[in-house]
Amino acid sequence: xxxxxxxxxxxxxxxxxxxxxxxxxxxxxxxxxxxxxxxxxxxxxxxxxxxxxxxxxxxxxxxxxxxxxxxxxxxxxxxxxxxxxxxxxxxxxxxxxxxxxxxxxxxxxxxxxxxxxxxxxxxxxxxxxxxxxxxxxxxxxxxxxxxxxxxxxxxxxxxxxxxxxxxxxxxxxxxxxxxxxxxxxxxxxxxxxxxxxxxxxxxxxxxxxxxxxxxxxxxxxxxxxxxxxxxxxxxxxxxxxxxxxxxxxxxxxxxxxxxxxxxxxxxxxxxxxxxxxxxxxxx
Numbered sequence: 001x002x003x004x005x006x007x008x009x010x011x012x013x014x015x016x017x018x019x020x021x022x023x024x025x026x027x028x029x030x031x032x033x034x035x036x037x038x039x040x041x042x043x044x045x046x047x048x049x050x051x052x053x054x055x056x057x058x059x060x061x062x063x064x065x066x067x068x069x070x071x072x073x074x075x076x077x078x079x080x081x082x083x084x085x086x087x088x089x090x091x092x093x094x095x096x097x098x099x100x101x102x103x104x105x106x107x108x109x110x111x112x113x114x115x116x117x118x119x120x121x122x123x124x125x126x127x128x129x130x131x132x133x134x135x136x137x138x139x140x141x142x143x144x145x146x147x148x149x150x151x152x153x154x155x156x157x158x159x160x161x162x163x164x165x166x167x168x169x170x171x172x173x174x175x176x177x178x179x180x181x182x183x184x185x186x187x188x189x190x191x192x193x194x195x196x197x198x199x200x201x202x203x204x205x206x207x208x209x210x211x212x213x214x215x216x217x218x219x220x221x222x223x224x225x226x227x228x229x230x231x232x233x234x235x236x237x238x239x240x241x242x243x244x245x246x247x248x249x250x251x252x253x254x255x256x257x258x259x260x261x262x263x264x265x266x267x268x269x270x271x272x273x274x275x276x277x278x279x280x281x282x283x
Contacts, residue, residue: 042136059102059103064155066098089250092152096153099148099152100148103144107137111281112281115282124278131272138185138267141185142178164250169249179260184270186273216233240259247259
């Protein structure tokens with residue numbers, strides 16, 4: 001006769017696993033949850049670049065044309081006072097700021113698309129705070145702009161622009177670009193929360209980008225502007241971004257503490273405004 005199979009031995013349950021079944025794990029503290037959610041949202045946004053990298057290539061065309069045509073032409077004319085440096089060197093930080101702003105200023109179109117696709121409603125019902133959603137998207141726009149800034153810096157270096165390669169200063173450049181782009185992306189998301197339409201947002205974005213660009217010190221110093229334009233430039237965050245980039249990349253006189261402070265405050269205000277209007281998009 002065949003032997004009866006032995007009964008399996010009972011394994012004593014782990015006391016720690018039983019305690020987890022009876023008592024759920026303690027949630028992480030809020031100060032630990034918020035940064036983790038921001039990083040997660042930023043990573044989700046950046047994953048979209050892996051599906052379509054053509055945006056990075058096509059957006060490099062416009063800054064290259066500014067440096068190749070506008071920069072080299074006005075370097076020969078010498079009509080704009082640039083504190084003794086070649087005009088193309090003076091222009092390069094302004095084009096870095098401009099290209100970063102152009103990426104961020106239309107970021108609200110993406111959030112309207114997410115609303116139309118039903119993605120935004122799903123995000124809003126999660127435990128993630130709205131401020132974390134907005135901050136993650138804002139800093140994802142900053143990282144995209146940072147990639148664009150690297151492209152412009154490479155083009156400028158190939159054209160002979162004298163830029164610094166000090167690692168600490170380049171880290172400062174990255175921080176400035178991210179802060180500036182975070183503000184302009186939040187400005188776009190705030191406008192999206194007001195107009196609720198891609199077509200309206202596109203029209204407003206196109207209407208404000210060039211005034212923001214020409215109303216800054218990206219192309220010319222404050223000293224050659226009329227009085228009213230100087231007043232506009234002093235309240236334009238793009239001017240502080242350009243001033244910091246020139247100081248870090250070219251070594252010109254800059255008010256770095258003021259520039260960082262203004263951009264950080266502008267980014268914080270932008271995140272607050274965009275977060276408060278995020279729910280309006282989902283209605």
